[in-house]
Amino acid sequence: METEARLQVEDEFAYPGASRPQLRSVQPLVERVFRVRLEEARALSTNDGQIWLKMRGDRREVEEAKLFVKGQVNEQEVRDVSYPEVLHSVFCGAGGLFLDCLIKYTCALIQVRSLGTLCISGLEEPVVRACSLVLDLGEKYEATKGWSAEAGAGSAGELLESRRAFRSLVERWEDRHTLDLLVLPATVKEALLGLIQDSGMDPLRDPRRERDREEGKEQERDEEGGVQRTTVPEGERQEEGKRFLSEGSPEHSTQLRKFPGAALPSSPFLSPSTPDPGEPGAAVQAQLGGLQSGVGLGEEFAHILRFFTAMGFSEGVVSRVLSRTGPTEPSQILDLVQQEQNGETDTLLPKNGVMGGAEGEVVKGPPQHTYPLELHPAPLPTVVTGEQRFYEVLQTPFTLTLSPDPGDQHLRQVIIDGSNVAMSHGLGQFFSCRGIALAVQHFWNRGHRRVTAFVPQWRQKRDPKVKEQHYLTKLQDLALLAFTPSREVQGKRINSYDDRFMLQLAQKTDGVIVTNDNLRDLLDESPAFNSIIRRRLLQYTFVGDHFMVPDDPLGRGGPHLNDFLRSKPRSVVSGSHTFAGVSPPFSPAPLPPQRHAQTEVLQYRTQPAGGGAKPGKGAGRGGRGDSSRLREHLLQVFPGEDSLVTMALHCNPGNTDINELSELILKLKRERAEDR
Numbered sequence: 001m002e003t004e005a006r007l008q009v010e011d012e013f014a015y016p017g018a019s020r021p022q023l024r025s026v027q028p029l030v031e032r033v034f035r036v037r038l039e040e041a042r043a044l045s046t047n048d049g050q051i052w053l054k055m056r057g058d059r060r061e062v063e064e065a066k067l068f069v070k071g072q073v074n075e076q077e078v079r080d081v082s083y084p085e086v087l088h089s090v091f092c093g094a095g096g097l098f099l100d101c102l103i104k105y106t107c108a109l110i111q112v113r114s115l116g117t118l119c120i121s122g123l124e125e126p127v128v129r130a131c132s133l134v135l136d137l138g139e140k141y142e143a144t145k146g147w148s149a150e151a152g153a154g155s156a157g158e159l160l161e162s163r164r165a166f167r168s169l170v171e172r173w174e175d176r177h178t179l180d181l182l183v184l185p186a187t188v189k190e191a192l193l194g195l196i197q198d199s200g201m202d203p204l205r206d207p208r209r210e211r212d213r214e215e216g217k218e219q220e221r222d223e224e225g226g227v228q229r230t231t232v233p234e235g236e237r238q239e240e241g242k243r244f245l246s247e248g249s250p251e252h253s254t255q256l257r258k259f260p261g262a263a264l265p266s267s268p269f270l271s272p273s274t275p276d277p278g279e280p281g282a283a284v285q286a287q288l289g290g291l292q293s294g295v296g297l298g299e300e301f302a303h304i305l306r307f308f309t310a311m312g313f314s315e316g317v318v319s320r321v322l323s324r325t326g327p328t329e330p331s332q333i334l335d336l337v338q339q340e341q342n343g344e345t346d347t348l349l350p351k352n353g354v355m356g357g358a359e360g361e362v363v364k365g366p367p368q369h370t371y372p373l374e375l376h377p378a379p380l381p382t383v384v385t386g387e388q389r390f391y392e393v394l395q396t397p398f399t400l401t402l403s404p405d406p407g408d409q410h411l412r413q414v415i416i417d418g419s420n421v422a423m424s425h426g427l428g429q430f431f432s433c434r435g436i437a438l439a440v441q442h443f444w445n446r447g448h449r450r451v452t453a454f455v456p457q458w459r460q461k462r463d464p465k466v467k468e469q470h471y472l473t474k475l476q477d478l479a480l481l482a483f484t485p486s487r488e489v490q491g492k493r494i495n496s497y498d499d500r501f502m503l504q505l506a507q508k509t510d511g512v513i514v515t516n517d518n519l520r521d522l523l524d525e526s527p528a529f530n531s532i533i534r535r536r537l538l539q540y541t542f543v544g545d546h547f548m549v550p551d552d553p554l555g556r557g558g559p560h561l562n563d564f565l566r567s568k569p570r571s572v573v574s575g576s577h578t579f580a581g582v583s584p585p586f587s588p589a590p591l592p593p594q595r596h597a598q599t600e601v602l603q604y605r606t607q608p609a610g611g612g613a614k615p616g617k618g619a620g621r622g623g624r625g626d627s628s629r630l631r632e633h634l635l636q637v638f639p640g641e642d643s644l645v646t647m648a649l650h651c652n653p654g655n656t657d658i659n660e661l662s663e664l665i666l667k668l669k670r671e672r673a674e675d676r
Contacts, residue, residue, distance in 0.1 A: 438545060
């Protein structure tokens with residue numbers, strides 16, 4: 001009695017009267033899922049408009065139900081969460097069992113908004129927990145792509161036990177999603193079984209669910225979500241199964257081929273029975289049953305045979321296929337049965353054929369066009385989509401190939417905004433890791449050896465929107481990629497700001513940031529950041545797999561790309577400095593006439609230090625401070641012409657005569673004006 005008194009409680013709480021419609025809409029769900037009784041107790045006051053709600057049930061379930069109701073009345077958080085479309089059966093199949101378990105375990109309302117999208121609402125913590133569980137299911141599925149359905153699921157004994165438990169559970173609530181559920185990967189099945197156990201909603205111990213189902217009152221959510229329909233009657237279910245196989249379910253057919261070895265369902269109409277001796281194939285079936293009963297497989301043969309015949313295939317065709325293959329993978333059986341069925345419809349068997357019946361009795365089941373040998377391709381879309389264009393680009397192979405030569409040591413550090421580049425290459429829909437590799441390849445080919453791409457750490461997780469993740473692994477192995485820190489706390493992702501990492505590295509290394517982001521939010525954080533954002537951002541574009549950068553990254557009046565990417569001189573070469581106001585005894589060789597000074601003037605970089613002017617009296621006394629003062633003097637003479645001053649100093653590192661440098665800058669300005 002003490003235990004019962006401790007577990008059974010009656011709780012009352014108030015909620016706004018304006019929320020009564022929301023409460024009434026979820027009341028049946030609350031009573032069914034949380035197994036509590038809800039009723040309005042009394043009006044608290046006519047002034048504040050609040051209504052008292054009485055809730056009775058087990059202590060734990062009352063607390064969970066109260067949390068759920070508060071979330072629906074207040075609706076603090078609403079999120080849309082995507083999931084792999086092949087998991088649609090999890091949220092719509094098994095009579096809504098798994099969806100109810102998710103609701104009970106998380107105390108959040110979960111609804112199927114559309115194929116591949118869930119709407120989750122409630123208090124913040126339950127919503128976060130529900131989002132985390134849904135994403136975890138998706139990751140478990142994505143991690144098993146290309147495996148067999150039962151691969152990587154533990155020992156053989158545990159695998160067999162969980163497989164039987166899941167199959168028994170799903171077939172208890174058999175519907176049109178049963179086959180999709182049965183071919184799910186073992187890791188997903190185990191997660192769903194664990195969810196049922198944790199939520200305490202095992203239907204095998206829930207007679208009320210069984211009674212509702214037997215009376216035909218069980219409702220299941222429609223494909224589009226939010227629409228209720230009654231369970232399909234047994235007579236109509238077979239016709240629905242025929243349409244399912246003939247028309248082809250994309251997620252079902254994909255799973256059958258991805259997960260060979262998955263168990264076939266043994267639904268109520270698959271139970272073994274004695275064949276009618278008058279039916280075609282009865283003799284073969286009897287032989288199979290007699291042969292296999294000795295080794296204990298007769299029941300499985302009968303299940304498979306009855307399953308495919310219920311779908312409309314000829315019993316004789318299925319029997320012949322099973323006699324050759326045995327109870328093997330469902331995908332193989334389905335393909336062979338389709339081939340055999342189409343072979344019979346193409347050529348009628350003679351009267352003394354294998355089946356031994358009349359010609360009219362040889363071919364049974366659907367007509368030829370219903371079960372084609374190959375699935376007809378879907379009609380081409382009337383409008384080309386960005387997703388389609390992106391996948392066309394991925395058809396062209398690309399291999400990251402970095403040459404071993406030392407490159408140019410005078411080039412600046414290149415810092416790549418990995419997220420920005422990847423999303424740009426993925427047309428804003430996918431995180432294309434190939435885009436980052438293409439950018440790295442481009443700058444490596446230009447001679448840069450100090451290249452770093454920043455990518456958030458959570459992009460390492462499996463995600464259908466992240467494409468070709470092997471490029472990230474290779475770049476990290478080559479020390480060309482750095483992951484910015486990120487972690488998850490109670491289902492919430494906490495990320496460090498990767499833009500700040502890029503600016504900090506650019507500040508330390510005098511580097512250039514490759515991004516199409518303006519970084520406006522960090523513009524006023526520090527003078528150094530402000531200067532980098534204004535003068536050292538390099539924009540880009542993709543044309544398919546072609547990574548392209550402009551020749552004039554700072555505009556038509558700015559430096560050429562070659563100068564923009566070249567490091568500033570760290571110090572003046574010894575012997576090239578003269579005292580201010582004293583001209584060197586030898587003037588530099590006059591510059592030849594040039595039409596395009598921005599690019600052709602680069603040839604002077606290859607001259608040895610002092611090649612244009614021999615050392616004067618002040619040789620050996622120059623330093624970094626004198627070079628900086630020279631630059632400041634030139635900027636005073638040419639305000640706003642920072643790019644031309646930089647170009648003149650870079651092209652004439654041994655010349656410290658401000659007059660000669662001024663003449664050179666004037667000449668460059670005239671030539672640039674003529675080019676315009």
